[in-house]
Structure formats: C-alpha cells, structure tokens
Amino acid sequence: MTSRPDTPLLDTVDTPTDLRKLKPEQLRQLSDELRNEMISAVGSTGGHLGSGLGVVELTVAIHYVFNTPEDRLIWDVGHQCYPHKILTGRRDRIRTLRQGGGLSGFTKRSESEFDPFGAAHSSTSxxxxxxxxxxxxLNDKPGRxxxxxxxxxxxxxxxxxxxxNAEQAGNRLVVILNDNDMSIAPPVGGLSGYLARLISSSEYLGLRSLASKMTAKLSRRVHKSLGTVESHTRGMVTGGTLFEELGFYYVGPIDGHNLEHLIPVLENVRDAEEGPILIHVRTVxxxxxxxxxxxxxxxxxxxxxxxxxxxxxxxPGGxxxxxxxxxxxxxxxxxETDPKICxxxxxxxxxxGVDKFAQAHPxxxxxxxxxxxHGVTFAAGLAAQGMRPFAAIYSTFLQRAYDQIVHDVAIQNLPVRFAIDRAGLVGADGATHAGSFDVTYLATLPNFVVMAAADEAELAxxxxxxxxxxxxxxxxxxxRGxxxxxxxxxxxxxxEIGKGRVLREGNKxxxxxxxxxxxxxxxxADELEAKGLSTTVADLRFAKPLDTVLIERLMRxxxxxxxxEEAAIGGLGAHVLTFASDNGLTDAGLKIRTMRLPDMFQDQDAPHKQYDQAGLNAPDIVETVLKALRHNSAGIEEARA
Known part of the structure; x- marks a missing residue:
C-alpha cells in the first residue's frame, strides 16, 4: 500500500532521551521525518490521521523540553498520539496499530511508561x-x-x-490547548508569537510577581482593580480572559507548527514559578x-x-x-410529516447519521x-415541551450521561428517544469504544423501553x-458498520411494545x-437440526419489556x-432468568443458558475474531446447546430422540 520513507534523523531517536541530544536546528528535519513516518504507517494500517499530523511539532517540542516520563504527558482522547508513540520506543510496532495483538489506537497504560493515563473519551486530561x-x-516530587x-x-x-479546581496544583500543572478548528482566537503570526514568548518569559513573570506583591500592600479595592486591568489587558491582546478567570496563567496563542516559537515558550513555562499555566497553540x-x-x-x-x-x-462499492x-x-x-421530530x-x-437528518431539516x-x-437533559426539556427528540449517541459515549438518563429522563418518564449507535463490539477501536453495557444500564431502569435491531429493516x-x-x-x-x-x-x-417474533419453530x-x-x-439452528435437535429461533426485539407470553410458552x-445477546452480563439473559425464577419455570428441569459478551474488556481486533473470543458465533451457540443437554442423565442421544 505504501513504501517506507527515508528517515535518517528519526532513525537515531528511539526515546525522548535520544531526542534531547539533538540540536534545536535539527528539530525541523526530525518533525518532517516523523510526519512522513506517521503517514506511511497509517497508510498501511488505517486509523486516525489528521489529528496526529496536526501535533507533530508540538509532540517533538514537548518531549524535547519536558522530562518525560517523569513529567506526565496526557493526551486528551488519545487519537492524536501516533507521533508520540513513534518517539517513545514503539516505532518498531507502529504498523500494528489497531490490529489484534498490536498497538492500541489510543494511549494505554499497559503499553508504555510514556502513557501514564489511558484515554479514548474526551475531556479527561x-x-x-x-x-x-x-x-x-504532596510527595515532593518534581514531575508535572x-x-x-x-x-x-x-x-x-x-x-x-x-x-x-486546578489552582492547588501550582506550576506543576501545564495545560496545552490545541486549537485546530474553533478559531477561539485571532489567527496567529509573528506578532502573536512574539507576545507569547514575552508574556511567558521569566522577566515578565518576575515583573508580574513583583507588581502583585507591591499592589498587595495597597488597599483591597486598588489591588483588585490593578489585577483586573492587567488580566483583561492581556486578555484583550491574547484572548485568554476566560482562562485567567479560572485561575490559569494564559500564554498564547502561538503557532503550533513553528518550533522557533514553541521551544522557547515551553522552556519558559517549564522554568516558571507561577501556575497553573495554559498554553494556547494553533495548529492545522x-x-x-x-x-x-x-x-x-x-x-x-x-x-x-x-x-x-x-x-x-x-x-468494493455498493x-x-x-x-x-x-x-x-x-x-x-x-x-417530513411530523414537525415535532428533532x-x-x-x-x-x-x-x-444525524447529518442526513440535518440536510433535510436543519x-x-x-x-x-x-x-x-447536556445533550440528554436538553432532549428531556424538548420532550417535556411536547417535541419528539431523538438523542443519537454512541453507546460508549452515552455512558457519560447516565445520571441525566436516570434523573432527568427516567424518573420524570419523559419520552426521549435514544438511538444508540455502535452497540456491541467495534473491531479496531477496541475496548474504549465498544458498546457493551447499554442494555444492562438502561433495561434496569423503570419506565424504559429497550429494543435491539437484528438488521437494517428492523432498525427502520x-x-x-x-x-x-x-x-x-x-x-x-x-x-457499527x-x-x-x-x-x-x-x-x-x-x-407492538414488548412483543418478539418467531422466525422458525421447533420443539427441543x-x-x-x-x-x-x-x-x-x-x-x-441449521446445525442443530442436522444433529436431530428441533430448534426454535425467536427474535425477542425487546430487552424490556420482555415478551413474557412468548418466553413462557417456549420454556414450557x-x-x-x-x-x-451482544451485550454484557446483566442484560437480556439476566432479565429472562429473573422472569423464569419468579414464575417457577425452572422447576421441571428446564435447561437455561445465557450467552453474552465475556466479563472482560476486549482489545482491538478484526470483528470476526472478537466474536470468536466472545463465543457468540454459530459454533459457540451449538456447543452451548449440546453442553446444556448433556446434563440430562440419559445423555445427548436421548435429547435427540
């Protein structure tokens, strides 16, 4: 798919310790080679591309200036971490990204000491x-x-x-805002880069500290006024007022691809006594x-x-x-015919798929x-006012709003519709994006109806x-897919709510x-029939409410x-077992078995391999049936009779 690029300087760098031996004037060449290596690697494996390309220079600069891994570097979401992985001892495995047994597409603690915190969901860094x-x-250690x-x-x-809550960390906390889309500050250039270096310098910080000490001896009103003037004046120039109000010393914006700007600013921040500090970089x-x-x-x-x-x-297309x-x-x-749907x-x-809806109904x-x-409670407000909101959220991300689901939707019995995408295993994205738990965490709630689509027609x-x-x-x-x-x-x-369907009828x-x-x-079922075991297949459609009439008939x-089910323990199987137990349906020796996702976080792999590991393919179903029936004292041959 792609040939490997020529990377003579990158070839000398295996860890950030090697990187720090380079001269500043070599970092431009290293960044270019790192970018080419990342493009080549992702071309071979697939994965997240644009976000990593946007932070190549920033990655080089951080590892060059700070003492990683003692200084703990945390990438929010982690999908931009491929250059970081290449520079931290994992280049030899970079072409195994997102494959079974290979590198994760996100940061992962078990993978390297340079990944101090695993991430794949946003806003945790x-x-x-x-x-x-x-x-x-608290432990008097120097790391940031x-x-x-x-x-x-x-x-x-x-x-x-x-x-x-960050003020208590002091200068040990550095936040780098990678601004590549929202344009929350004016475009950067030579002037803004100069200003960033100036306001992060020890001279400026020293003067600021001296001024603070002097004004502290004045009246409280004068002290507060002078501080406000200083903060808002810098905010007007640089756009950092919001962060200053939250207790951060703001530096930026600076060009995140200009190493001549990045390196001195990061060095100034590294050596600063004030903090916490937020550095605002603009990248493409x-x-x-x-x-x-x-x-x-x-x-x-x-x-x-x-x-x-x-x-x-x-x-192939089509x-x-x-x-x-x-x-x-x-x-x-x-x-088109229901103006309340949003x-x-x-x-x-x-x-x-909301983009399709937005094109028709912006x-x-x-x-x-x-x-x-916010999205879930926003939907609850819409529903309370008579609209018909659909909250379309990935299963793994909906977990972030569970309190709102319980408190703002379920308790008030509001008709919010949850379209839960990426439910089940998700292949290369691995454990962090798998939609394993939604049946369990929703079907346990009073007032909820929970459905699962077997195919695209059922989804419609x-x-x-x-x-x-x-x-x-x-x-x-x-x-997914x-x-x-x-x-x-x-x-x-x-x-019909709570009603399943029978696709084939048997009796064993x-x-x-x-x-x-x-x-x-x-x-x-085809394999079981070939073994002489008459098999019924039912698509229950609903995890809640259960089709108790159908389930009881089949159990009897x-x-x-x-x-x-392609869901974790506590879902359909648990509800069926509870129903059977409550109604005495297991007393006559009925064999009930539940098949579900294993009690583990499954790493990335090809989907069919993940299903094999989970034990949810047809051969696994057949084996489960045969093992269940072997518990009869007369053995499996009697079960086939």
Missing part, C-alpha cells in the same frame, strides 16, 4: 493531569502533569470543572499532507490508503447501507458538541416505533436472540432455552 500534579506536590486537550474537547463541562489538522489538510473530516479516521494519491481502500445512514435517512423521512448528536453528526438538528450530559421499524411512542423513554440499539442486506420496506411497521431447543446475533442463531414446550 486536565482532571487526570491535576491528579498527577497534586500527587507529585501536562495535559494536551483539543478545542473540541473544551466543549465538555468536565474540562472546566477540572480547571476550576492534517498538517503536511495535502489530502488531509483539504478534507479534514474525511481524513480524521481513515481506512488503509495510498500515500501518493490519498485514495482510501474502502473495499452493498448494504451503513446502519447510521439507515437511521438518519429513516428519521429524516419521518420528520435530532440531537454530541459532536458525531456523520457517525450517527432547524431541527442540534449538535451540542462533546457534551452528552424501530425508528418509526420510537417516533410514535409517547408514553416514556424508549431506546433502540444497533451496531453495514447492514445484512435485508431490504427496507417502503411501509414501516409500528412494532429454543434460541432467544436479541439484536445482531440473529443471523448466527439461524446458522446454529422446550428442553433447553438459550439467550443470545
């Missing part, structure tokens, strides 16, 4: 950095906490909660690679691609649509930024069902599937009942 800084302060946070992550309230996402610079959204996360042309290997597009297009069509996403419009589409908590039906449901909160989950190829009917069906074994494992359940007429 300042809180973690504060923890490191205060711990070192250095948090690199993107401007998008600053849309989450957690970042400001941390900043509001995709810097140095024209296709990524010209189309930052398309090159944020990429498949394998050809470095010369930039063309991504997305496999085929079934992506699940998120099925949802977005279905919702947009429903909204859609909310948390910084993932294309990932959730006034009713809302991207709240990386603010899932469930979207329509949710739109028409006004009796309380309702959620439907669906996986393309559908199964099932045609989507023109006329959508409003599903009942497979109760929820969601995506239905196709594997049908394959398993079958010898073994197996529940199958």
């Amino acid at each position: 300042i809180s973690a950095g504060l923890g490191f800084a205060v711990a070192n302060k 906490g250095i948090a690199v946070i993107g401007d998008g992550a600053m849309s989450a309230g957690m970042a400001y909660e941390a900043m509001n 996402k995709g810097k140095g690679y024209a296709p990524a610079e010209n189309s930052a959204d398309k090159y944020h996360g990429v498949a394998k691609f050809d470095v010369v042309s930039g063309k991504q290997d997305k496999g 085929g079934p649509p992506n699940y998120q597009n099925v949802f977005g297009e279905t919702l947009a069509k429903l909204a 859609a909310i996403t948390a910084a993932m419009p294309s990932g959730t 006034d009713r589409a809302f991207d709240v930024g990386i603010a899932e908590q 039906h469930m979207t329509y069902t949710a739109a028409e449901y006004d009796d309380g909160p309702i959620a439907f989950r669906y996986p 393309v559908g199964t190829g099932v045609p989507i009917p023109e006329e959508l069906e409003k599903l 074994v009942a497979l109760l599937s929820l969601g995506t494992r239905l196709a594997e359940s049908l394959k398993a 007429t079958h010898e073994a009942v197996i529940t199958i």
